[in-house]
Amino acid sequence: MKIPKFIAMSAVLAMTPAAFAHVVLAEKSAPAGAPYRAVFKVGHGCGDAATTGIRVTLPPGFKGAKPMPKAGWRLAIRQDKLAASYVYHGKTLTEDVAEIAWTAATPADALPDAQYDEFVLVGTLPEQAAPIWFKVLQRCGDTQTDWSEVPASGTSTQGLKSPAALLQVVPAAKAEEHRH
Numbered sequence: 001m002k003i004p005k006f007i008a009m010s011a012v013l014a015m016t017p018a019a020f021a022h023v024v025l026a027e028k029s030a031p032a033g034a035p036y037r038a039v040f041k042v043g044h045g046c047g048d049a050a051t052t053g054i055r056v057t058l059p060p061g062f063k064g065a066k067p068m069p070k071a072g073w074r075l076a077i078r079q080d081k082l083a084a085s086y087v088y089h090g091k092t093l094t095e096d097v098a099e100i101a102w103t104a105a106t107p108a109d110a111l112p113d114a115q116y117d118e119f120v121l122v123g124t125l126p127e128q129a130a131p132i133w134f135k136v137l138q139r140c141g142d143t144q145t146d147w148s149e150v151p152a153s154g155t156s157t158q159g160l161k162s163p164a165a166l167l168q169v170v171p172a173a174k175a176e177e178h179r180h
């Protein structure tokens with residue numbers, strides 16, 4: 001006997017309110033100006049379609065981003081001109097990585113809705129302690145989910161259907177000011 005589709009659907013809907021998956025960061029707060037390892041957790045596909053691509057737009061002030069390669073996924077890195085140049089590792093930079101994308105090399109490499117994976121990049125956080133948002137475009141073949149919604153004010157993502165991934169950049173702890 002088949003379970004009517006609407007029952008299966010309402011079971012899924014009942015699970016969604018409690019931040020059930022989405023694309024979120026594993027580490028939700030980190031000190032300003034410090035290196036940060038951004039782990040994007042991908043808990044489901046677009047509806048039930050398998051994930052074929054993840055593209056992360058880096059927030060302003062996130063410096064020197066580098067992706068971690070993944071077997072079966074092609075990497076693309078897009079640089080962009082900076083609104084304001086900055087000195088990084090002794091060099092004045094006028095452009096920096098603005099976008100990082102992973103694309104499944106073949107359909108067999110795609111991430112099925114029933115499986116979980118993580119996409120990782122590293123970089124240096126802004127000097128300013130403030131919430132920052134990473135916009136993530138999740139592609140699933142012909143469909144996609146654009147995790148790019150940001151609240152008009154504050155950091156509550158309640159009521160947003162596809163919020164961007166939030167990171168709270170907190171003041172660097174006194175103890176960390178002298179780390180080498």
Ligand SMILES: [Cu+2]
Nearest residue numbers: 020021022023
């Ligand atoms: Cu979700």
